[in-house]
Amino acid sequence: MIKKILRSKSGITKALAIGIAAIVVIAAVSAGIYFWMLAPAPVKGPVMVYGAIHEFEIERMLDDFKKATGITADYIRLSAGELTARIRAEKDRPMADIFLGGPNTYHETLRLDGLLEKYISPIGAEIDKRYHSDPEGYWYGFYLGAIAFAVNKDWIKAKKLVAPKTWDDLLKPEFKGEIMMAFPYTSGTAYTIVCTQLFRLGEDAGWKYIAELDKQIKYYHKSGAAPARIAAAGEVGIGIVFGHDALKVAGAGYPLSVVYPPDTGWEIGGVSIIKGGPNTEAAKKFIDWVLGKDAGQIHTDLSFRISTRPDVKMRPGTVPLKDIKLVKFDFKWTAEQYDAIIAKWKALTGK
Incomplete structure (x- = not known):
């Protein structure tokens, strides 16, 4: 029992x-x-990038972004003004996630339009505070550049001329029809050139200078970087461009000298997230990556631009901003007045 x-x-x-x-x-x-x-679900691609920098720069950067994160990306390349118009036109149905490159004026303009997504990147704190970004996190600065003259040395020698050194030199009779720049309504470079005159001379005298400069221009191009390549080919003697675009062409062996005139304009190249884009989470990963040291060095090595990160080394031959006499540039004002300035330039030049 x-x-x-x-x-x-x-x-x-x-x-x-x-x-x-x-x-x-x-x-x-x-x-x-x-x-x-x-x-959280793993972030997947693709992320759609609207890029205002050169195609080969975008392709290399997106390849490295995929290697670093596993996220794929596609892109469309247009000038900054064209991309701004496109983003505005797509506001009810955004087709892209990232606006990459172009002066911060355009990113600030889109912020004012309510078309950018706020994102406080943890990497943002590593950017040089002088060139950081919108304090609310709507855009970030990742490179710097200053306006320069791309002068064909062979053309100057053949014509027995003295290369222009100042803005006023461009108005000399011998340079009439021998200068090229882009349209300011398609190109961030050209919009910076126009605003430079308003800041260095004041609005009244600045617009008079712009009218006189227009008489010297052979023709305008859609792309801000193109005048450097066209000057290098000898189609014109002088292209007005960002210095890094001239340095790229000169570095390829073309006979260009790069001249930074006193009181020249400059840019903080921006990157931002487009509000309501198809893949915002992947866009945040892209922002974090592109602001990092590795991406900054890749971009600087490809483009001759100056990084906003103090730990990224400049390419040999690059002139630091501290060695260039820059005009006092009010970036916020250029964003607020963008539509008005473009309208006035069109009315003044008839183009």
């Missing part, structure tokens, strides 16, 4: 142990499923 009872107790103990084990397993599995359900 005692043995029978003991056997019964033993059976109960085993059954109880099995039951407890089953409960523990079920609880563990349930907890795993619960935490799996709570865990």
Whole structure:
């Protein structure tokens, strides 16, 4: 009788142990499923980039972004003014996630339009505070550049001329029809050139200068960088461009000298997230990556631009901004007045 009872107790103990084990397993599995359900899904591509920098720069950067994050990316390349118009036109159904490059004026203009997504990147704190970004996180500066003259040295020598050194030199009779720049409504470079005159001379005298400069221009191009390449080919003698675009062409062996006139304009090249884009989470990953040191060095090595990161080394031949006499440039004003300035330039030049 005692043995029978003991056997019964033993059976109960085993059954109880099995039951407890089953409960523990079920609880563990349930907890795993619960935490799996709570865990964020991995960020996947593609991220769509609207890029205002050169195609080969965008392609290399997007390849390296994929290697670093596993996120794929596609892009469309246009000048900054064209991309701004496109983003505005797509405001009810945004087709892209990232606006990459172009002067910060355009990013600030889109911020004022309510078309950018706020994102406080943890990498933003590593950017030089002088060139940081919108303090609310709507755009970030990732490179710098100053306006320069790309002068064809062979053309100057053949014509027995002295290369222009100042803005007023461009108005000399010998340079009439030998200068090229872009349209300010398509190009951030050209818009910076126009605003430079308003800041260095004041609005009244600035617009008079712009009207006189227009008479010297052979023709305008859609792309801000193109005048450097066209001057290098000898189609014109002088292209007005950002210095880094002239340095790229000169670095390829073309006979260009790069002249930074006193009181020249400059840019903080921006990057921002387009509000309501198809892949905002991937766009945030892109912002974090492009602001990092590795991406900054890649971009600087490709473009001759100056990084906003103090730990990125400049390419040999690049002139630091501290060695260029820059005009006092009100970036906020250029954004607020963008539409008005473009309208006035069109009315003044008839173009």
